[in-house]
Amino acid sequence: MKAYFAILYARTATLFQYRAAAFAGMTTQAFWGVIKTMILTAFYTQSSISQPISLDQAITFIWLGQALLALLPWTIDKELEAQVKNGNVSYELVRPINLYCLWYARAFAMRTVPTIMRCIPVIIIAGLFFGLSAPISRTAFLAFGVSLIFGTLLSSAITTLILISLFWTLSGEGIQRLTPHVTLLLSGLVVPLPLFPEWLQPFLSLQPLRGVLDIPSRLYTGVIPTQEAFYYLGFQLTWILILVGAGRWLIGRALRQFVIQGG
Amino acid sequence: MSIISVDVLSKEFLIPKRNPGFFASLASLFSQEYEKKTALDRISFAINEGELIGYIGPNGAGKSTTVKILSGILVPNSGSVKVMGRIPWEHRIETVRELGVVFGQRTQLWWDLPVIESFELLKDIYNISDNAYKTTLQALTEALELSKLMHVPVRQLSLGQRMRCDIAASLLHSPKILFLDEPTIGLDAVSKLAVRDFIRHLNKERKVTVMLTTHDMDDIESLCSRVIILNEGQIYLDGTLATLRKKLSPERRLIVDLLNENDTVSDPNALLVKQEGHRVWLSFDPTKITTTELITRITSKHSISDLYIENPPIEEIIAKFYRNTNL
Numbered sequence: 001m002k003a004y005f006a007i008l009y010a011r012t013a014t015l016f017q018y019r020a021a022a023f024a025g026m027t028t029q030a031f032w033g034v035i036k037t038m039i040l041t042a043f044y045t046q047s048s049i050s051q052p053i054s055l056d057q058a059i060t061f062i063w064l065g066q067a068l069l070a071l072l073p074w075t076i077d078k079e080l081e082a083q084v085k086n087g088n089v090s091y092e093l094v095r096p097i098n099l100y101c102l103w104y105a106r107a108f109a110m111r112t113v114p115t116i117m118r119c120i121p122v123i124i125i126a127g128l129f130f131g132l133s134a135p136i137s138r139t140a141f142l143a144f145g146v147s148l149i150f151g152t153l154l155s156s157a158i159t160t161l162i163l164i165s166l167f168w169t170l171s172g173e174g175i176q177r178l179t180p181h182v183t184l185l186l187s188g189l190v191v192p193l194p195l196f197p198e199w200l201q202p203f204l205s206l207q208p209l210r211g212v213l214d215i216p217s218r219l220y221t222g223v224i225p226t227q228e229a230f231y232y233l234g235f236q237l238t239w240i241l242i243l244v245g246a247g248r249w250l251i252g253r254a255l256r257q258f259v260i261q262g263g
Numbered sequence: 264m265s266i267i268s269v270d271v272l273s274k275e276f277l278i279p280k281r282n283p284g285f286f287a288s289l290a291s292l293f294s295q296e297y298e299k300k301t302a303l304d305r306i307s308f309a310i311n312e313g314e315l316i317g318y319i320g321p322n323g324a325g326k327s328t329t330v331k332i333l334s335g336i337l338v339p340n341s342g343s344v345k346v347m348g349r350i351p352w353e354h355r356i357e358t359v360r361e362l363g364v365v366f367g368q369r370t371q372l373w374w375d376l377p378v379i380e381s382f383e384l385l386k387d388i389y390n391i392s393d394n395a396y397k398t399t400l401q402a403l404t405e406a407l408e409l410s411k412l413m414h415v416p417v418r419q420l421s422l423g424q425r426m427r428c429d430i431a432a433s434l435l436h437s438p439k440i441l442f443l444d445e446p447t448i449g450l451d452a453v454s455k456l457a458v459r460d461f462i463r464h465l466n467k468e469r470k471v472t473v474m475l476t477t478h479d480m481d482d483i484e485s486l487c488s489r490v491i492i493l494n495e496g497q498i499y500l501d502g503t504l505a506t507l508r509k510k511l512s513p514e515r516r517l518i519v520d521l522l523n524e525n526d527t528v529s530d531p532n533a534l535l536v537k538q539e540g541h542r543v544w545l546s547f548d549p550t551k552i553t554t555t556e557l558i559t560r561i562t563s564k565h566s567i568s569d570l571y572i573e574n575p576p577i578e579e580i581i582a583k584f585y586r587n588t589n590l
Contacts, residue, residue, distance in 0.1 A: 006387035014375050091371060093336045094364040095388055096356045256338060 003097060004105045011109035022117035025070065030122055033066035037130060052194045056133055057221040061192040063132040064217045067122040070114035071151065072212055073158035074183040076166075076176070077103075077110055084166045099255065100160065100248045107159040111152055136222035143229035144220040150236035151212045157243040158183075158208065164247055167254035188214040194223060208239040265309035266440060266472050267333065272342030274303040274328055302328040304496040305342070312439075315466045315473045317483040320493035321585050326476045329493070330442050333474075334362055347439065360389065363433035363471075367445035370429055372417045378428050379413040382435060389436035396435065403431040406461055423454030430461065434471075441465070444476045459485055480581055492584070499584075508574060515554065517545045519561060520569040528561060541568070546575070 037059050044055040053061070080103060083089040092099060126132035135141035165175055184190055186209040193204050193214045204210060215232045218224040224232060277297040302325045310316055320326055331337040333346055335355030344351060351358040365371070372381040386396045404410050407427040412420060420428065426446060433441065443462065447455045463486060465471045477483060483490060483504070490507055492500040500507055519528060520541050528535065528543050532552040536544040547557055554572060561567070 002390065003388040006384050010373065010376060010380060010384050017375075088369065090331065090336045091366065091369065093355065094334050094359050094362065094371070095385075096360045097388055098356070 004101050007102060008105040008109050011106050012113050015109055015113035016117070018114070019117065022114055025114065026118040026121055029066040029069055029118065030125055033063055033122070033126060034130060036062045036066075053192065053221070053223055056131065057223060058192055058195065059131045060133045060221050061188070061194075061217050063122070063126040063130065064220060065187075065189045065192075065213055067119040067126065068115055068148075068213055068216075069189065070118055071111050071148075071155055072183050072187050072189065073111070073155045073162065073209075074180040075110075076159060076163050076179075077106055080106065080163055081166060084163070093255075100244075100251045103160050103163060103251075104156055104244070104247075107156040107163070108152065111155050111159065115152075133221070135220045137226065140219055140222060140226045143226050143233075144216050147216040147219050147229070147233060147236065150233060150240065151216050154208065154236055154240050154243070155212045157240055157247060158212075161243060161247050161250070164250050164254060167250075183209060186210070187212050188217070192217070194218075208243065211236040211239050264312075266312045266347055267310040267474075268343075268345045269309070269329075269333075270307050270343045271305045272303055272307070272329075272332065272339050272344060273301070273305050274325075274332065274337065274339045276300045276302055301496050303332075303339070306493070306496070306498050308491055308498065308501055310472060310474065312472055313466070313470045314489060315462075315487055316475065317487035317490040318474055318476045318493065319478070319483060319490060319581070320499075324493040325496045326493055327444065330364070330444060330474070330476065334359055334364060334442065360436065361439050363436070363438035363441040365426075365429050365433045365441070365443050365446055367426065367443075367448040370417060370425055372425075372428060372432055374418050375416060377414045377416050378409070378420075381417065381428075382432060385432055385435050391436055395437070399435055399437060400431075403434060406464065407431050407457075423450050423457075426450060426454065426458060430458065434465070437469075438471070440472045440474070442474050442476075445478065446475070447477065447479050447482055455479075455481075462486060492581075508580060513548055513550055514546050514575055515549050516573045516575055517547060517554075517557060517561075518571050518573065519543045519545065519565070519567055522566040522568050526565055528565060530557065530560060533557060533561075 040058050040062065041055065044051065044058070051058070080089075083092070089099070092102065123132065127134075135144060162175060162179055169175055186204070186207055188210065193210060196204055215224070215236060219226065219229055219232070276299075278300055280296040280298045306325075306329070318326055318329070328337065332339050332344060333351055335346075335351035335353075335358045338352045346358050347361050349358050372378065373384065376384070382400065385391075391399075404413075407430065409427060409431060412424050412428060415424075417425065417428070430443075430446065446462070447458055450458065459482060462473060462475070466473050466486075473486075475482065475487060487504070489503055490500070491498060492507070500510055502510075516536070517533065521528070521543060522541075524541050527538065528545060530545070530547075533545040533547040536546050538544070558570065561570075
């Protein structure tokens with residue numbers, strides 16, 4: 001266990017060096033946040049039928065999404081991708097280390113570090129000037145925090161799974177083009193999930209990607225009452241267990257099946 | 264008891280067959296044909312504790328495949344392997360704990376991190392105790408002269424420096440067995456000698472069993488007591504350097520310094536290899552004519568200032584062998 005924390009720590013230290021990227025990302029996300037809130041406001045004021053969530057809640061959804069964008073599993077670790085493609089992944093195996101845990105630790109660092117660097121300025125700016133509301137209560141904020149940690153664990157599991165899928169696809173290009181769109185849509189970043197049509201809700205509420213950002217955002221804004229938090233935390237935990245289990249099983253199969261040729 | 268034993272080990276790779284043409288690629292979408300390539304063909308050998316073995320062969324002979332199977336990364340098609348009593352691919356993590364592996368062509372250190380941080384990560388990965396880590400690191404730092412390199416990120420190291428750090432990294436957990444895959448590739452003469460000295464010291468003083476894969480015959484000649492030659496997945500020879508010489512080429516070299524530069528030597532049992540000024544190189548087969556007989560014959564015919572006998576360089580022997588097998 002200590003080994004994986006050491007890897008996580010080293011990876012975190014490395015990723016904190018990419019400050020310029022964080023600043024660029026932060027600026028883009030703040031810009032998009034402003035545009036999205038303007039579009040939503042326009043829709044809300046023009047619409048005559050009542051919406052499932054209030055405009056304030058919707059705007060808060062948008063801003064939480066913009067601040068925590070890097071948390072979503074929509075990119076993979078380029079170094080590890082290269083390792084799978086050129087077969088160098090085999091060299092990782094000369095160390096007494098579980099490959100899934102190694103990849104998961106790296107995915108976790110990759111999800112958290114950019115998020116930590118970007119979210120605080122975005123939250124401050126959005127809170128002061130662009131209508132990000134405060135959490136509805138202290139307990140709601142606590143539930144949001146716990147749920148966000150679960151969301152990060154879930155997102156890391158999905159990131160690792162996408163990486164594992166590269167063992168089976170030749171170039172990984174297809175998956176990598178598809179992933180950002182699917183992820184952003186199903187996480188509720190394009191349009192908050194509660195605003196999707198009614199008939200899609202059963203599907204949307206069961207798919208794992210809602211556990212990353214949608215559940216924390218709902219707890220924060222009170223769309224989910226705080227007393228129901230345990231049910232939703234359980235939902236997140238279930239998906240974490242399923243996806244980690246699937247990842248470990250698949251990586252074991254991949255390593256037995258695909259072999260790394262050469263020399 | 265042998266520390267590594269390999270018994271009738273075979274490994275085949277399936278390579279997707281690609282036929283040229285549009286329809287062939289279309290057909291391959293539905294049924295992919297595979298071509299079998301035998302990387303290892305029923306090889307057997309055993310290595311005892313404390314041996315220093317040269318594992319050589321031309322490119323594609325199956326050397327790296329063997330090393331990967333021994334470290335539990337690859338699963339063979341058949342045969343049995345025991346490394347310190349364990350089947351490596353069934354107990355990969357336990358097996359690699361006892362192994363140190365160095366790949367000359369690529370670093371195993373973390374590219375962005377200073378060397379010392381890579382070492383500290385390895386300390387945690389191998390779960391090395393603080394005391395053991397401190398002692399080993401100190402010994403390695405002295406032996407490989409690493410103290411100035413510790414805080415440099417790996418990507419800024421020269422090849423020779425990186426190799427020394429890589430070797431140190433593979434030894435932090437005091438492995439019983441060390442696999443070295445071309446550890447001197449691309450190194451300058453001084454670094455090469457330093458690396459060789461260190462390997463020798465490790466084997467002699469710390470009784471580490473070393474399996475050395477290399478194309479550098481000087482490495483083999485200066486380090487290994489035993490060589491295993493692999494060719495097209497089969498063991499061609501397993502024995503001492505002397506048996507290798509005898510099997511591949513019994514020839515000896517007689518080098519004669521003549522008093523008179525214009526003189527030349529010819530003998531029915533000796534072949535003139537080359538002549539440069541006073542010096543003449545002759546090759547002969549000691550099974551056909553004894554060395555003393557040849558010397559007597561030549562000294563009786565020519566006036567000579569000096570003469571000596573040497574073995575042909577192992578490099579030439581191996582090159583000859585590779586050429587023969589590739590024909």
